[in-house]
Amino acid sequence: MPLLELSDIHFAYPGLDPVLESASMQMQPGERLSIVGPNGAGKSTLLKIIMGLLVPDTGTVHAFGKPRAEEADFHEVRRRIGFVFQDADDQLFCPTVAEDVAFGPLNLGKSKDEALAIVDQVLSRLSLMHLRDRITHKLSGGEKRLVTLATVLAMEPEVLILDEPTNALDPDNYSRLIEILNGLDQAILLVSHAPDFRAEIAPEGYRLEHRKLVRI
């Protein structure tokens, strides 16, 4: 049973030409896939459809063995898929790192103490404990990126979706990120323009061209 299955997805933003036309893809448990395609091809749109942030015009989204159509269906999907946004500033909205990492677990109904325990555990796993009480907007670009990863991993997702994770990374943080990702056991869906990074994390995947997904 695939973790994720999109079949025959059509999508157009209101008043614009279609972005996706009968796009389909599958992702098996533990699989690491990347999606490549030129700017504006609809990669981010595709990811938003998977997360239920956009609703496709036609076509179906299956996740974890169930069809997902309504907003309520996606609550479970969002809990089990961790989405790392392209711009870290969009994701880190709490004043301090600890609060931001705790935000997800608290939404899952954990108590404050449990959430704080998760914060410490995730941050030490990623060797980021020194950032725990820092103010999020004062972090450097690379630190922000690693912290966004921590905020998502704190929810213990089964799948990770990474949208251009190497944006604004210096070589040190770049290799840290590769090291961290290779140490994870989650399935990963990666959107990246960096061929080296794709080769390290997810060499296989799909190409988005002419509004369709083609296996490469």
Add this chain to the structure above:
Amino acid sequence: MTYVLTSDEKPLTGFGALRAAVSSLDPRMRIVMTVIYAITVVALDDLRVLSGALILSMWLLAISGLPFQKTLKRMAMMDGFIIFTLILLPFTMPGTPMFSVFGFDATWEGLWRATEIALTANAVILAVMTLVGSMEPVTMGHALFALKTPERLVHLMMFTIRYIDVLREEYMRLRTSMKLRGFRPGTNWHTYRSYGYLVGMMLVRAIERSERILAAMKCRGFSGRIVLLEEFRLTRSDVVFVSAMLLALSALIWAEVAYALA
């Protein structure tokens, strides 16, 4: 607002070894004490007692470990707002004439009233700066939340703290790119229109960003409530501080009453 939040000025705390008494006290208590203090001082009107209040504020500044000069300079900035009231007051209050300028009489009553206002304002603002201004804005948000301030207002404040810098950076980037293409502001339509575009673009970007933030929050299971983590505890030093402050305030009130009766 931004100048309060820019990095080099930002928190008044953090002066290493100087971090003293006030910054370790319970923020909730500091906010409540500031309110009590401000109300008491505003209610006083004997000049001698008000001078006492100003001395009390100076004492707060002394134990707070804030840099003296910088804090006093900030206090003077506030005085800039009321300076004209202070200058005009002697001329507008009726009473015993002191001297006259262009046929307008300055009165002693007006002068005393102006002094009273200046003393009150400076005593209160100094206390606010030492007790509340020395907090990280984030801590203040948490303390306000713990004091049962409506959640929405606290979150509004927290989001402002978090994103004001991002917006400022966006503004700076746009300004730089304008400058790099030879933009020189002047008094002409091109300038007004360009600034209009700049403000419009900032609004559009702010809206788009807020949508992306909401999406990111939804992806992490946001359902309409944010839980704040920090918890505060009253310690012995808080109790000591509160007692000392209440004692000092009682003394001020007692002096005020005594002078009024005399």
